Amino acid sequence: MQHPEQPQRLSVVVMGVSGTGKSSVAAGLAQLFGLPWIDADDLHVPEAVARMRAGLPLSDEDRWPWLDRVGASLADRTAAPRGVVVACSALRRAYRDRLRAASPELQFVFLDGSPALVRQRMEQRTGHYMPPALLDSQLKTLERPDASEPGVLHADIAVPVQQIVADIGARLVQRSKDASMKVSA
Template sequence: MGVSGTGKSSVAAGLAQLLGIPWIDGDDLHAPEAVARMRAGLPLVDEDRWPWLDRVGANLADRTAAPRGVVVACSALRRAYRDRLRAASPGLRFVFLDGPPALVRQRMEQRTGHYMPATLLDSQLATLERPDAGEPDVLHTPIDMPVALIVAGIGAQLLRQAEEASAKVSA
């Protein structure tokens, strides 16, 4: 999760490969009207986001399609959005990809073929509610290193947390 340009799709693909589970790009779940809005440089509003979040949540919760779980790249900028996803898929974990706005803007300006223009970064940053200690299911991850190192770090954190959880259950 995080603003556009933080590497959500690249990290999600790498993490899914590491974990041996499928991944879904949340961008593919946006309604055509929402994509058209963003392509035109218009920020989404909650009314645009709620149905999209419901589609993301349904994909997270679909154990028939992905019995071992799924990784989804999704902005989930506000706490209410994350809570909606948590309700759809209990036990959900978030990885908050975070970096300096100048780095994110540079990445957005350099990428090609994406409908989200760099001009919308400021609106995303304004919408972002940074996860805090009240959301213990969020791993905070800086984006100022290669994707492979980010993925390895996330994988190590998830493994460590799973081992800690297992130790608490068997203690």
């Protein structure tokens, strides 16, 4: 598979509440660009997973060390010299800013959709520790990225995953070209 032209190093976080398809889109973007991908869920400590499995939302104190592990993965140029794609909720701006501090070139893809569609997806999936009962707490925590926040692309989850990946991939390539033109000008 020929990979589209990309920036020298591409770091992307696919973000949104649980059930929006972060893992599927992250895996698709990683394949498109020939990059590794990481599911930030795998970086939670067992105690945090147990809390969520029990239907208890995480506090910021629970999340900061996890976000630091995610940030370290994004910044690890030895493990991922060309870049990495990470699926991570990154619900608050402060969380995203913490990740940007670890990886300044970071791009975000915000997967957004109706709560009813997200709940339906959560109820249909199997084998995931995040119960649909935690969706409301995630929606309350979510600070939707707006135009004041740098490096965020938006995608509607009502669109098929393959189409989201193709669209976001093209937009990331275009951003890279635009940035290259600014540097050379």
